[in-house]
Amino acid sequence: MTSRERLIATLNHESPDRIPLDLGATSQTGINASSLYRLRKALGLPEHRIRVIEPGQLLGEVEPDLLELLGVDVVGLFNTTNYFGYKNDNWKKWQMDDGTPVWMGGGFACDTDETGKTYVYPQGDRTAEYSAMIPKGGSFFDSVPRAHFDWDLDEEDLKPLEDFKDDFSVVSDDEARYWEKKSIELYENTDYGIVGMLGGGALGDAAVIPGPAVKHPRGIRRVDDWLMAHSLYPDYIRAVFRYQTDIMLKNLEIYRQAVGERIQVVWISGTDFGNQIAGMMSLETFRDLYKPFYKEINDWVHKNTGWKTFYHTCGAVWDFLDDFADMGLDCLNPLQLSARGMDAVKIKERYGKAFTFWGGGVDTQRVLPFGTPEEVRRQVRERMDILGKDGGFVFNTIHNIVANVPAENLIAMYEEVTGRTLR
Known part of the structure; x- marks a missing residue:
């Protein structure tokens, strides 16, 4: 099987010749530039600066030589503009706090204070307030809320469309032409499966509610305030989601015209509905405010x-899975099996035909960064045996590979997935 055939079989819940592997096809299945740099070095690949394609999490670009060596099966069709609102072009040198040499897009603008904290500006505009911060020794940026909301306002006095008009927009003709050109390149010149990283459908995503790419955000922007507004100002939330969904549907049509059937998967949303021990909201709230819009998309x-x-x-x-299936979710990522109630056997038995599980292959909180190579191999084998039965499983870690992962553990993981000897 080619990589693309392997992915298609998996998506159709057929058994492929082996479980397909993803590294870097999305902004939730990637690898921190620091770990990527050390992995390349450990594998004897050329050492050079890593391009950071998602600056919020400092995710590195996984290049063709590493894709081929590891046996990766899926790549992403990314947009030209990133998390902080500037384009990934005109690359310039930067250095991460641990010394990792990287390239950042030319619009990356930051300042570092006397404590070692580094602040980044939306769209590279230093006349705006900084929108994110990374502490000294950190390996990813945290959004910084800048809008100040007056809770004394009545709901009828709120202006949700005015507040979020700079967050969502119909894509430009130039962006659509880029999608068309890049999708043709990936489809005709490689045999990888392709994920279209369209974005724009992440309703109420805690990572974007503060407006990391928006110069002057307004309205309800703190995540805790946003969650309270589900009960206090539900019509405000609905209005934002209606506006966002209408824009998303327009962009989906443009995307369809640009990429056609050259992609196999389209990325819709990165909104977290669970934390380590429970859901982020009640099922009633999800069904009322979120599910109708997601089903429409x-x-x-x-x-x-x-x-x-x-x-x-x-x-x-776990409690959301019936609703996820009912609203038409196909690929579920990352399957955080380290969270309460997320039992791999139980989930596969009940939902194995409803979803393609994309991730869950190894615990990135404990086993991958802190375990031994053999412990990594053991968990990878266990997860593959459970989740890979009868197809419907794309191997990836539980969320992105963070900065402190030993290269030996990464090599053990990839060798176990594909059966290759990497060194």
Whole structure:
């Protein structure tokens, strides 16, 4: 099987010749530039600066030589603009706090204070307030809320569309032409499966509610305030989601015209509905405020294309799985089996035909960064045996590979997945 055939079989819940492997196809299945740099070095690949393609999490670009060596099966069709609102072009040198040499897009603008904290500006505009911060020794940026909301306002006095008009927009003709050109390049010149990283459908995503790419965010922007507004100002939330969904549907049509059936999967949302021990909200709230809009998006995809929908949600989401299936979610990432109630055997038995599980292959909180290579291998084998039965499983870690992972553990993981000897 080619990599693309392997992915398609998996998405159709057929048994492939081996479990397909993803590294770097999405912003939730990637690798921190520091770990990527050390992995390349350990494998004897050329040492050079790593391109950071997702600056919020400092995710590195996984290049063709590493894709081929590891046996990766899936790549991403990324947008030209990143998490902080500037383009990934005109690369310039930067150095991470641990000394990792990287390339950042030319629009990356940051300042470091006397304590070692580094602040980044939205769209590279230093006239705006900084939108994210990384502490000294840190390996990813945290969003910084900048809007100040007046809780004394009545709901009828709120202006949700005005508040979020700079967060969502119909894509440009130039972006659509880029999608078309890049999708043709990936489809015709490689045999990888392709995930279209369209984005824009992550309703209420805690990573984007503060507006990391917005110069002057307004309205309800703190994550705790946003969650309280589900009960206090539900019509405000609905109005934002209606606006966001309408833009998403327009962009999906543009995307369909640009990439056609050259992609197999489209990334819709990265909103987390669970934390380590429970859901982030009640099922009643999810069904009222979120599910109708997600179903509308998924129905459009399934009616108009052959793509599968990709959703990322961390945490303890067992109670949400029936609703996820009902609303048309196809690929569920990352399957955080370290969260409460997320039992691999139970989930596979009950939902193995409903979802393609994309991730869950190894615990990135404990085993991968702190275990031995043999402990990594053991857990990888166990997860593959459970989740890979009868197809429907794309191997990836539980969320991105963070910065402190030993290269030996990464090599053990990839050798176990593909059966290759890497060194």
